[in-house]
Amino acid sequence: MKKFIFIATLSVLLTGCGVGSYSVQSGIEDAAYISFTDDVKQEIIVNVDNKTYNINTVRQKAYKNDRNIKQTAGNTIRLTPGQHNVSVLVNGSEVYSHKIFLSTGETKIIEL
Numbered sequence: 001m002k003k004f005i006f007i008a009t010l011s012v013l014l015t016g017c018g019v020g021s022y023s024v025q026s027g028i029e030d031a032a033y034i035s036f037t038d039d040v041k042q043e044i045i046v047n048v049d050n051k052t053y054n055i056n057t058v059r060q061k062a063y064k065n066d067r068n069i070k071q072t073a074g075n076t077i078r079l080t081p082g083q084h085n086v087s088v089l090v091n092g093s094e095v096y097s098h099k100i101f102l103s104t105g106e107t108k109i110i111e112l
Contacts, residue, residue, distance in 0.1 A: 031059045032102035036088065038112045046077060046091040053077050057112060079104070088112060 031070045036044060038057040044052055056075050081104045088096035088110075095112050 018044050030081065030104055032079050032104065032106040034079065034086065034102070034110060035075050035076045035107065036112055038090075042090065043085075044112070047087045047089070048077065048079060048084050061110070076107075086110075 027077045036055070036057045037048070039060055041059045042057055044055060044057055046055060055077065058075050079102060081102050083101050085099050086096070087094055090112070096110065100108060106107060
């Protein structure tokens, strides 16, 4: 009888512990980011593939080559990886216009 209870308990533990199926995902997030630096913090209008974003630049003094820019909703645009047409307007004048390529997980910092 003890052997039967042990086998029954073991089978319940091995088969009945979870409900449904689970999946685990790891790796790099399928997104890329762009941020802009300038001599002063200022509002800019960024056009990416005919979609407009109003964001702020990050002061270049606050950004050093060996450190990352603190990414916030006010200074960073989240995009899908791939090729994008990017233009930047400052006070109504176009100061930047390029076709860029972003890799998965990349943060591209564009100096104005």
